[in-house]
Amino acid sequence: MxxxxxxxxxxxxxxxxxxxxxxxxxxxxxxxxxxxxxxxxxxxxxxxxxxxxxxxxxxxxxxxxxxxxxxxxxxxxxxxxxxxxxxxxxxxxEDLKYESFISQIEVDDNLLNQKKQRIKALVDKLPKRCKEILLLSKQEILKQKEIAKRLNISIKTVEAQLRIAFKKIRKDF
Missing domain, CATH: 1.10.1740.10 (RNA polymerase sigma factor, region 2, helix turn helix motif)
Structure with a gap:
């Protein structure tokens, strides 16, 4: 058929x-x-x-x-x-995944900015000499020996001041 x-x-x-x-x-x-x-x-x-x-x-x-x-x-x-x-x-x-990813980045950025502001506020509360040593160490990325030489203090003083700074920041953070 x-x-x-x-x-x-x-x-x-x-x-x-x-x-x-x-x-x-x-x-x-x-x-x-x-x-x-x-x-x-x-x-x-x-x-x-x-x-x-x-x-x-x-x-x-x-x-x-x-x-x-x-x-x-x-x-x-x-x-x-x-x-x-x-x-x-x-x-x-894929669009939903991308949007989710971008929103997560924005959330992460906001959280990071909040943390940075909080740390900055805590650093600002440190005693003058402690703050100065911490900023030389972290912003100018100087070694402890270089900080001691620049400020005309001992390396032990630099170590002690950094220890105090980190302890206070950790405690308040």
Whole structure:
């Protein structure tokens, strides 16, 4: 029986003709679509949906080519629709991830700025000499020996003042 006769019988609600078409084209359609999806389950769903749509819309479908060509084109179009939706969903997910990442950076920046301000306030509360030694150590990145030489004090005094500064900052922070 040729495709045109089968199609006419399907349009007249002949389920046996539909079953013949299904048995005839299911495997080739599945193999064709599986090449695109690389996923057996998705390929099966697409092919099954193609046949379901054919049966449901049989009275309104006009086939200008062969039934086989129509089925292959219909299955391919269903694959394209799914692929487009998936791509759109993937983009949406990526956008959400990016927005989340950016907002986390902003939160981290705000937190960091708050911490910096808190430390600056604590450093400002230190005794004059202690603050001076700490700033030389951390802002100008001088070694303890260089600080001692610059301020004309002993290295032990520099060590003690740094220890006091860190202790007070830790305690109040």
């Amino acid at each position: 040729n495709d045109k006769v089968l199609w006419k019988q399907i349009q007249n609600r002949d389920s046996l003709s539909f079953k013949k078409v299904f048995e005839l084209y299911y495997e080739p359609l599945y193999s064709y679509i599986a090449q695109f999806t690389n996923d057996k389950s998705k390929a099966e769903d697409i092919v099954q949906n193609t046949f379901v749509t054919l049966w449901i819309k049989r009275e309104s479908i006009t086939i200008n080519t062969s039934l086989k060509a129509y089925l292959f084109k219909s299955a391919y179009n269903k694959y394209c629709d799914i692929y487009r939706k998936q791509k759109k969903n993937d983009k949406l997910l």
